[in-house]
Amino acid sequence: MFWGKFSEEQSTDNKLKSHAEAIEMPKGEMYLASCLNILRNLYGYVFSVEKGVAVDISGGYLPLYTYPTIEYLTQFDYRDKRIFEFGAGASTFFWMERAGQVVSVENNQDWYSKLKMQVKSNVNLIFAQNQHFPAAISSQEGLFDVIVVDGFGYRYDSAVQALNKLAPGGVIVLDNADWHPNTAALLKSAGLLQVDMSGFKPCESHTSTTSIFFRRDFDFKTLEQRQPVYAKGAKWIHSAEWDKTML
The missing domain is CATH 3.40.50.150 (Vaccinia Virus protein VP39)
Structure with missing residues (x-):
């Protein structure tokens, strides 16, 4: 797996192994980088730490x-x-x-x-x-x-x-x-x-x-019609076929 900016053509025939802007890494490390990107840029974690x-x-x-x-x-x-x-x-x-x-x-x-x-x-x-x-x-x-x-x-x-x-x-x-x-x-x-x-x-x-x-009778009104709302970094998907009766 590679992380970086490159075209589809550049990603063929192992050309990325010598691409200056590409980093080769295991799939797990790439997914971790994506998770950290969400924490940094959507949650604002680093900004919060630096601001104190x-x-x-x-x-x-x-x-x-x-x-x-x-x-x-x-x-x-x-x-x-x-x-x-x-x-x-x-x-x-x-x-x-x-x-x-x-x-x-x-x-x-x-x-x-x-x-x-x-x-x-x-x-x-x-x-x-x-x-x-x-x-x-x-x-x-x-x-x-x-x-x-x-x-x-x-x-x-x-x-x-x-x-x-x-x-x-x-x-x-x-x-x-x-x-x-x-x-x-x-x-x-x-x-x-x-x-x-x-x-x-x-x-x-x-x-x-x-x-x-x-309390067992909790029922606060939500700001949006749907609950739960999409979390930060979530895939905006509605599995419509599975989200209704199939019987």
Whole structure:
């Protein structure tokens, strides 16, 4: 197999073996190069690493969840939804552009002060430390459709509080769930449906797991008529003959 820019005529009679712009490689390595091209140029992974913040290829802010989680969550319409975050950051900007209301609690004073000057009017940014951090959600009126447990510390305690404020049909997002198995078990034991989404994240060089815990009546409206939408780098194919009854 060869990788490079060349014509069909140049690819005959083993001429590519001496072609200056052609690289000979095993098929597996060529497929890997194609996968890396998707990660680099469609997901914007390298751009995100160099920028030092979770962003997509166009510079739009992303939450620091796994890419499969981000792609799944971006399918839905949050314009009439309330979001609560334990831990603010790039994810706050992500939700700010999508949701009707965002409430984020942060326990780092410098980070809180920096974000406070940048958020829009649909964001309520709260500063709370120590035991007041996980309890911050309890002081909020009403329930939340999406609750994100992703703060610095207090993951388990935040999850306990989140269960009391989750709306019917809502979801709890637990980032780094593989590092917090007790917290994941707590949410699952509360009757929520656990879906683990493992993979790469923006800015990080290892895989991780972000888990989404669904109420059994979850039914958020999607932005597109079809679900799932095509993923980045996917083949745009509809197997129409197999996608209907053949009996």
